[in-house]
Amino acid sequence: DSGVTQTPKHLITATGQRVTLRCSPRSGDLSVYWYQQSLDQGLQFLIQYYNGEERAKGNILERFSAQQFPDLHSELNLSSLELGDSALYFCASSPGGEGRNGYTFGSGTRLTVV
Amino acid sequence: AQKITQTQPGMFVQEKEAVTLDCTYDTSDPSYGLFWYKQPSSGEMIFLIYQGSYDQQNATEGRYSLNFQKARKSANLVISASQLGDSAMYFCAMREDNAGNNRKLIWGLGTSLAVNP
Numbered sequence: 001d002s003g004v005t006q007t008p009k010h011l012i013t014a015t016g017q018r019v020t021l022r023c024s025p026r027s028g029d030l031s032v033y034w035y036q037q038s039l040d041q042g043l044q045f046l047i048q049y050y051n052g053e054e055r056a057k058g059n060i061l062e063r064f065s066a067q068q069f070p071d072l073h074s075e076l077n078l079s080s081l082e083l084g085d086s087a088l089y090f091c092a093s094s095p096g097g098e099g100r101n102g103y104t105f106g107s108g109t110r111l112t113v114v
Numbered sequence: 115a116q117k118i119t120q121t122q123p124g125m126f127v128q129e130k131e132a133v134t135l136d137c138t139y140d141t142s143d144p145s146y147g148l149f150w151y152k153q154p155s156s157g158e159m160i161f162l163i164y165q166g167s168y169d170q171q172n173a174t175e176g177r178y179s180l181n182f183q184k185a186r187k188s189a190n191l192v193i194s195a196s197q198l199g200d201s202a203m204y205f206c207a208m209r210e211d212n213a214g215n216n217r218k219l220i221w222g223l224g225t226s227l228a229v230n231p
Contacts, residue, residue, distance in 0.1 A: 002158070033219075042222075045220075056217075056218060102164075104161070105158065107158040108157050
């Protein structure tokens with residue numbers, strides 16, 4: 001157990017639907033990162049939050065949004081889902097100042113859009 | 115632009131032998147960190163080893179070592195005494211330290227390693 005908890009582990013949904021992925025960071029970590037891993041694009045950074053505030057955005061679609069709550073857990077909302085959104089979505093956390101063991105990953109949520 | 119290149123899509127190694135997985139990177143930032151992660155078929159991402167751009171020594175973590183050649187911008191992972199459980203995808207990733215508030219990781223496409231008994 002890495003200390004980063006992602007739920008659900010698997011999600012199957014239809015095109016056009018909306019889903020929410022949840023991440024609880026490792027205890028004490030203030031930063032949360034979301035990554036998308038797909039077969040054609042590899043691992044892509046989506047968004048970073050630090051202590052409740054958005055810190056950086058990557059290749060995140062407008063149909064996707066995220067937030068980090070006061071208890072530091074984070075949610076990634078994916079709407080108007082398309083087949084191409086099928087991927088493994090990772091959450092990672094870090095204390096803030098990244099160093100040698102700076103990023104701890106959750107086990108991922110595998111999203112399948114049918 | 116920052117980039118990570120892993121030129122070996124797939125590698126085979128005999129059990130108990132050593133294997134080197136290649137990684138080259140491109141950055142104009144003088145301060146950066148390089149990471150290797152292992153992703154078994156179960157999907158989780160497991161941290162293996164880290165090398166800072168200013169570290170004088172090559173990083174080692176048990177059977178893992180990082181052959182860091184800064185001038186060549188390469189950060190190859192060496193796994194000694196391969197085990198069957200080492201069969202997995204291996205990703206090289208980089209973090210730039212002067213990218214403002216953004217501490218994202220930039221990833222290579224990975225190398226699939228198969229350890230043969």
